[in-house]
Amino acid sequence: MRAFLLLVLMPSLLSTAAAAEELIGDAVAGAKLAEQDCTACHVVAADQTRQPVGDAPSFFEAAADPAATALGLRAFLQTSHPTMPNLKLTPEETDDIIAYIMTLK
Numbered sequence: 001m002r003a004f005l006l007l008v009l010m011p012s013l014l015s016t017a018a019a020a021e022e023l024i025g026d027a028v029a030g031a032k033l034a035e036q037d038c039t040a041c042h043v044v045a046a047d048q049t050r051q052p053v054g055d056a057p058s059f060f061e062a063a064a065d066p067a068a069t070a071l072g073l074r075a076f077l078q079t080s081h082p083t084m085p086n087l088k089l090t091p092e093e094t095d096d097i098i099a100y101i102m103t104l105k
């Protein structure tokens with residue numbers, strides 16, 4: 001019985017470990033941060049009331065992009081973009097926001 005349970009649980013344990021390795025941030029903190037810092041230009045949540053200005057993609061669109069891996073998002077958030085203000089996120093904030101965006105996939 002114990003061996004059987006182990007066999008059943010193994011794949012989920014492994015995939016949790018793999019996900020945890022890539023997503024070290026706190027998605028709840030990331031959601032709060034996105035709400036504060038990103039809603040001027042992005043729709044970041046389904047229940048967002050603030051109407052963003054400009055034509056920045058929503059975080060749902062960003063998440064749906066196959067290129068939006070944790071690595072790709074990190075690269076984007078750590079380089080400057082002419083159309084986006086330099087965000088000055090700390091490494092921890094970057095991890096949190098990435099974890100949040102990945103929950104929207």
Ligand code: HEC
Nearest residue numbers: 037038040041056057061062065076081083084085087097
């Ligand atoms: C002043 C407006 C503005 C603010 C504030 C802003 N962004 Fe953006 N963002 C943009 C624009 C415009 C684009 C699209 C242009 C581009 O891809 O270079 C963009 C693109 C992105 C993309 C890439 C989306 C994709 O599908 O390519 C990500 C990820 C992103 N922003 C994250 C953030 C996060 C996280 C915050 C808050 C910490 C934030 N942005 C705040 C304007 C903004």
